[in-house]
Amino acid sequence: MNKSTRSQFNDVLRLQGSQIGILPVENIPNEESRLEEVKRLGILNKDFSDEAKYNSLTQLATIITKSKFGLINILGSNIQQCKTNYGFNVIEKTITEEIPREISICQYSLVSPKEPLIIDDLNSDERTKNFHKMDFFEGIRFYAGSPLITSKGYSIGTLCVIDSEPKKVNHDQIEGLRILADQVVRMIEHEFEKNNEGLEELNNFENDENIITTRYFSTSSILFADFVGFTKLVEQMEPGDLIQT
Numbered sequence: 432m433n434k435s436t437r438s439q440f441n442d443v444l445r446l447q448g449s450q451i452g453i454l455p456v457e458n459i460p461n462e463e464s465r466l467e468e469v470k471r472l473g474i475l476n477k478d479f480s481d482e483a484k485y486n487s488l489t490q491l492a493t494i495i496t497k498s499k500f501g502l503i504n505i506l507g508s509n510i511q512q513c514k515t516n517y518g519f520n521v522i523e524k525t526i527t528e529e530i531p532r533e534i535s536i537c538q539y540s541l542v543s544p545k546e547p548l549i550i551d552d553l554n555s556d557e558r559t560k561n562f563h564k565m566d567f568f569e570g571i572r573f574y575a576g577s578p579l580i581t582s583k584g585y586s587i588g589t590l591c592v593i594d595s596e597p598k599k600v601n602h603d604q605i606e607g608l609r610i611l612a613d614q615v616v617r618m619i620e621h622e623f624e625k626n627n628e629g630l631e632e633l634n635n636f637e638n639d640e641n642i643i644t645t646r647y648f649s650t651s652s653i654l655f656a657d658f659v660g661f662t663k664l665v666e667q668m669e670p671g672d673l674i675q676t
Contacts, residue, residue: 432525441510441531444567448534451564455533459541461585466508468585472623474505479514484618488590488611489517495607496575496600498592502527503579503615504537505588511535526567534565536574537589544586545649547605550574552597572597575605577612582620584647590615613649 432440459465469475479485489501500518504511513527532538539558540548553559553572562568576591590612665673 432528437529440526441529444534444565445531447565447567448531451561453534453561453565456538456542460544462541465541465544465585465587468581468583469505469507469587472581472587472619474514474587474619475507475510475512477514479503482515485515485615486517488615489515492590492592492608492611493517495611496592496604497598498573498575498594500593502591502593503588504535504576504591505579506532506535506537506541506586509533511537511588530567534567536562536593537576537591540576540578540589541586544578545580547578547608548574548576548589548591549600549605551599555597570595575600575608577605577608579612579616579619580647580649581616582647587616587619609649 485503489503492501493499500516502516503514505514509532510529511532512529513524516524516527519527536550536553536559537548540546550556550559551573553562553568553574559574562571571593573594573596574591575593576589578586579588579590580586590608592608
């Protein structure tokens with residue numbers, strides 16, 4: 432589909448979405464910074480279609496959740512791009528390559544960007560109950576997506592699965608999606624760093640010599656522990672000696 436045809440197709444989808452009452456999400460947390468992160472990684476301009484490693488992850492997502500279709504979607508300011516998918520035929524793949532963000536299901540993940548988005552039945556959910564009225568979404572009843580959170584803590588899209596029947600996923604399946612989504616982000620950032628080696632570090636140094644680098648982790652554990660006799664042992668020690676011990 433060429434650029435002109437794609438633009439016309441998206442306009443039709445926007446009009447249909449508006450007519451049936453699909454409203455774009457609002458008050459997205461840190462949306463400006465999120466879009467800067469999408470821009471920084473150059474992800475909207477990247478083609479994943481021939482990347483077997485990404486295709487394998489979408490297939491694995493469908494196996495874990497026992498779903499028919501898997502996708503990696505990137506969310507821009509007003510579009511959603513499907514970078515790779517599993518289970519679609521050629522026509523479906525072409526149609527879903529780019530759609531307006533305001534009629535996408537993934538857009539709802541931006542409201543709570545650190546949480547998975549699970550919709551057991553699109554027809555019963557207040558946000559998506561009218562989606563079946565669009566030919567584009569006819570037959571889609573189930574959706575489960577895990578956000579793609581970069582090391583800076585911003586969501587650039589989702590790794591999601593869809594199905595033609597309502598269903599439920601358990602905790603382990605959701606956790607499996609999260610792990611796969613983390614892997615997608617790691618591969619994206621690794622390729623970005625490889626292609627821009629030294630450039631970001633130089634820019635950071637020029638902007639702020641005392642910059643502190645942080646990294647987002649999608650899950651973690653906190654251990655609280657007490658050792659018998661520890662307080663008595665260390666109360667007379669200097670901090671440096673304690674750390675060395």
